[in-house]
Amino acid sequence: MLDTNQINLDEIKEYSNYFGSLYVNSLAATTEVRIPYHIIKGNSKGPILCLLSTQHGWEPMGAEILRRALLRVNEKNLHGTIISIPLAHPFTVEFGGTIESSGQRVSPADNLDLNQQWPGANKNAWLTQQIAYVIWNNLIKKCEYMIDYHDGTGATDELPVAFAHAFAEKKPYFSSSGVEGTESSESFKHVNHEYIKKMNNEIKKLSIAFGSEIIWWREYSLNPKMLTAQCALNGIKPLVVEAGGGCIIDDTMNPSVECTLNILKHLNMIDGDPVLPKIQKMVTNYYVYRSLTGGHFLKNDNFKIGIDVSKGDELGQVIHPLTSEILETCKSPLNGKIVSSRIKMPINPGGYIAHIADYDSTIWQK
Numbered sequence: 001m002l003d004t005n006q007i008n009l010d011e012i013k014e015y016s017n018y019f020g021s022l023y024v025n026s027l028a029a030t031t032e033v034r035i036p037y038h039i040i041k042g043n044s045k046g047p048i049l050c051l052l053s054t055q056h057g058w059e060p061m062g063a064e065i066l067r068r069a070l071l072r073v074n075e076k077n078l079h080g081t082i083i084s085i086p087l088a089h090p091f092t093v094e095f096g097g098t099i100e101s102s103g104q105r106v107s108p109a110d111n112l113d114l115n116q117q118w119p120g121a122n123k124n125a126w127l128t129q130q131i132a133y134v135i136w137n138n139l140i141k142k143c144e145y146m147i148d149y150h151d152g153t154g155a156t157d158e159l160p161v162a163f164a165h166a167f168a169e170k171k172p173y174f175s176s177s178g179v180e181g182t183e184s185s186e187s188f189k190h191v192n193h194e195y196i197k198k199m200n201n202e203i204k205k206l207s208i209a210f211g212s213e214i215i216w217w218r219e220y221s222l223n224p225k226m227l228t229a230q231c232a233l234n235g236i237k238p239l240v241v242e243a244g245g246g247c248i249i250d251d252t253m254n255p256s257v258e259c260t261l262n263i264l265k266h267l268n269m270i271d272g273d274p275v276l277p278k279i280q281k282m283v284t285n286y287y288v289y290r291s292l293t294g295g296h297f298l299k300n301d302n303f304k305i306g307i308d309v310s311k312g313d314e315l316g317q318v319i320h321p322l323t324s325e326i327l328e329t330c331k332s333p334l335n336g337k338i339v340s341s342r343i344k345m346p347i348n349p350g351g352y353i354a355h356i357a358d359y360d361s362t363i364w365q366k
Contacts, residue, residue: 002122002130004137009048012041015075024134025127027109033091033127035135038084040073046080046269050140050236051260053085053149055114055227057092057103061244062149065253069260073270080269083139089114089131099346101154102247116223118230136230145206146231146238147263152245155352158340159305160243160256162215164207165228167196174229175221188233199232206239207282208366209266211259211274213306214339214357215282215364239263246343252305285361287334289353293318293327297347303354307338315354318347334358 003023012018018041021034051069053062063086070084087093089107092114096104106113112128120133140146152158167173173191200219207215222229231238243256258275265274291297299316309315309332318328330353340355347353 002134004134006134006138009039009041009081009142012039014041014043015078016041017075022134022138024131033131035085035090035131036087037139038070038086040070040075040078040082040084042075042078042080042269044080046078047144047267048081048083048142049264049267049269050143050146051082051084051086051149052088052140052146052227054087054093055089055148056105056150057089057094057096058098058101058105058153059151059245060093060103060247061151061253061256063087064249065149065243065256065260068253069257072257072261073264077271078269080267082264082269083143085135085139088135089128099348100344100351103154115227116225118225118227140227140231140236141234143236145267146227146236147206147260148227148238148240150240150242152242152340152355153352154245154247155344156245156340156342156354157248157250157252157305158242158245158355159214159252160210160212160241160259161339161355162207162210162212163240163242164203164215164217165222165226165232165238165240166200166203166217166219167232168219168221169196172221174233175223176225191233199237202237203232203239206237206263206266208280209262209274210239210241211262211276211280212241213277213280214337215280216286216357217282217284217363242340245340280366281337281357281359281362282364283336283357283359283361284363285334285358286339287336287354287356287358289315289330289333289356291318291328291330291347291349291351291353294348294351295319295327296321296345297342297351297353298345299342303338303341305338305341308336309338309356310335316342332356335360
């Protein structure tokens with residue numbers, strides 16, 4: 001049986017930093033599977049916040065953002081407790097890789113995506129499902145808020161952006177009941193219109209407080225196999241964010257750290273004024289541009305994160321690596337802001353070109 005009693009927050013002293021790891025299991029050659037964590041405990045006057053990153057190993061920048069942000073948190077001035085899980089699936093960071101990135105989206109042990117395995121399982125369970133089960137039951141279940149960090153993968157750089165996954169206003173509020181073995185929806189009888197209205201309001205407040213220029217507001221039937229939905233169904237206020245990318249330290253790091261600290265300030269866990277951009281836009285349409293062809297991607301000089309584009313503006317071209325034939329001309333399909341842009345030259349069909357926030361779908365602006 002998997003151990004779900006590895007952490008007792010009450011036994012951790014107030015005003016302290018605690019580093020540890022959760023034991024999940026051992027592999028065929030006795031290699032231990034452990035999930036590292038960092039707990040900063042202040043006083044008991046604030047909430048318990050989970051900061052989690054690297055569900056997908058090809059998106060490793062959240063771990064560095066969290067490391068930098070938590071260096072700026074003084075436990076003696078902290079109201080509440082921070083549970084940081086910067087490397088939620090270490091194997092996906094350490095092994096594998098594709099033309100898009102080092103690391104990989106799925107586990108090399110069982111080819112499963114951790115963000116499709118919540119709340120995990122402890123019977124007839126693949127390793128990734130066991131990892132989810134151990135993390136969920138030892139740490140996440142104890143939290144009141146959860147921020148899930150992703151990034152632009154190794155192929156694209158990316159501005160910090162809040163991806164708010166919210167309940168649909170009408171039934172079905174959720175589309176399934178989690179990973180196999182947890183299909184019963186009996187535990188979700190509390191999810192009614194009033195519940196989803198309150199939860200969506202909390203998610204919206206978190207998304208604005210994060211302080212990114214762009215907020216992508218998505219209302220749909222949530223998938224409980226994803227961490228954000230599993231949290232929302234269980235009363236834990238969640239927010240998905242993306243920040244950084246390219247597996248590189250670049251100019252997005254410091255703003256991403258400030259956005260992380262903005263969440264702590266919003267929850268009154270630390271003192272200080274939030275660092276906010278001059279303009280914030282919340283949009284309901286966010287275009288994920290993927291290539292149709294493979295070859296070499298040559299980006300235009302003005303195709304960079306943070307710029308505004310108009311429909312029809314050229315972003316770059318995919319050319320044949322031998323003949324120089326133009327295989328695809330990539331143009332913005334809408335008016336908006338470039339949130340992520342490809343920085344790698346080789347590209348396969350379906351490779352990321354850009355994320356573009358659609359200004360014509362703006363529902364809130366500051």
